[in-house]
Amino acid sequence: MSLTKKILFIFLLFCFSQFSYGQLTRDQYLKLESALGDQSFFSKHLSGFELYDLDSQTVVFERNSEQRFIPASTTKLFTLFAGVSILNDSTQTLRYTTQGDTIRIWGAGDPSWGYKELYQPEFKKFLAPFQTVIFSDANQDSPAFGYGWQWDDYYYDYSAERTSLPIFGNLVQVKRNGNRPVVSPKVFQSSVYPTQRSTRELERDFHSNRFYYNPNNFRGREEFIPFIYSPELFTQLASEATGKTWIYQSDSLPKENQVWRASPLLPILKEMMLESDNFLAEQTMLMVSDRIFQRLDTERAIEYLLKTYLFDLPDKPQWVDGSGLSRHNLMTPRTMVALFEKIYRMLPDDQLYELLPTGGVSGTIENSYQAQEPYIFAKTGTMSNNHSLVGLIKTKSGKIYCFAFMNSNYPYKASVVRREMEKVMVMIRDML
Known part of the structure; x- marks a missing residue:
């Protein structure tokens, strides 16, 4: 193979790796980069995102998915x-x-x-x-x-x-x-x-x-x-x-x-x-702890779960309570996705959807992510200067993806962040 052909081949491989990330076309990838990247609304505070194909078990798109965030009530997914x-x-x-x-x-x-x-x-x-x-x-x-x-x-x-x-x-x-x-x-x-x-x-x-x-x-x-x-x-x-x-x-x-x-x-x-x-x-x-140890000790129960059932999470979470009230909880988006996949594989579909708030229909997102056909099924987490959403998105093609969208250290109301997140999720729904 000539030098010119080798250079062209390497260039094409590079382009494929950059613009066919997972299942995304070049245009889809650039749209997500524009919505979540350095010039976007989300560049003004700490923000992390991961989109994951549950069928192929591959990451479709990620940004700052290795960064740790205060998860607030998305911690309840660990408790679930x-x-x-x-x-x-x-x-x-x-x-x-x-x-x-x-x-x-x-x-x-x-x-x-x-x-x-x-x-x-x-x-x-x-x-x-x-x-x-x-x-x-x-x-x-x-x-x-x-x-x-x-x-x-x-x-x-x-x-x-x-x-x-x-x-x-x-x-x-x-x-x-x-x-x-x-x-x-x-x-x-x-x-x-x-x-x-x-x-x-x-x-x-x-x-x-x-x-x-x-x-x-x-x-x-x-x-x-x-x-x-x-x-x-x-x-x-x-x-x-x-x-x-x-x-x-x-x-x-x-x-x-x-x-x-x-x-x-x-x-x-x-x-x-x-x-x-x-x-x-x-x-x-506390019930989990009693079942394992015959003692009511949340800290001990968490330590046990992290060493056994959850030892293979991508980034070890700092998990301290059941509710997410504590600011000492710290999790990464890719760990939240990995945890959610475990729940997804464990529960029957009808039971899982019964447990998840549904955009425009039920729970804490009853008034958000509204659509004629529900497309977001996810747990929210909100406290001062922190807002996250972790769960499932159903796209126009009928595919189901898992995602984690986490935000910290923003100086405005959570409703402002939520509106911008919704724009991103609508875009993903429509283009995938």
Whole structure:
């Protein structure tokens, strides 16, 4: 082969590698480069993207896919994977031992009891044979709040405490009656006080279950407020709910015990994913830990999962909680895609689509990515200066691709970033 032909051959190979990246034509590649590259909206802040063909198992396009981002609630995809892998189809509700008419209970993390419209464990039926219920939370190692959570989120419903056996989602419900709040459980009503502070909602004291409202401008728009857990408060609420006397004793969980798996897992995972419910995510990780270790230790469960089920991710994630509330979580787009592919291979299609928010239809993207035929099925993640989307895109040709689109350190509203992301996703839908 002559020198000229060799040079031409090398040039053509170079062109092919540059302009036929994966399945893209030259024009398609340049369009994506223009939309995501150095002169685009996304060049003004840290942004990463990967588009992946699930059929051929190849990367179609990527930009900064090796960079680490704060994933916010897309962290819940890790929790979804953990829940499906470890818990299978049922919750971990209780561990217990019995002796005569006495039952000793250790919570296993199940968040269902009295929370939302979830399937309710039949506590009254389960406890019917017993006169005395002795409860212990000595099997919980994880603290009430996660590593890196913001301290001033304490009075928002998305930051309820993690406990071994929650009741009512560890929340006080607030309803407006004229210019005053009515709360439930009723035990908290006597701790509601008027104040002249300029607050428009019922607010809880930082250190206690004392609640304050201003009767002159009370709006009552915040429907739920976290309460501070204590064993004494819990046993009081549990006694009232079951008609049994619950007694608290901080006893260690014996090696020989029985497990009550009282609720289906899918409704919890569905609510967690569609509504991005932080409480359900955190409690799911406690259940995972209980299933593996008979201890409630999210950190230990995460370490185990990363060393076993997730050892082959492209970039080791810094994963610290179940919900994504922590700014210490760090993941790369290509790791999010690899994780999602595992979920995709694990779950039946109908179940997977049931769990994923659908653009213009359901969940956290009900008002975004709208189209006559839905084309985005993905989990969102948003906190101050961070917004991500990870999931599936269905293109005009009918093909399904996996993608991760992550953004950090932008100085504007998330809605601005979301609109620009939508332009990119529409372009991908239409050209592939």
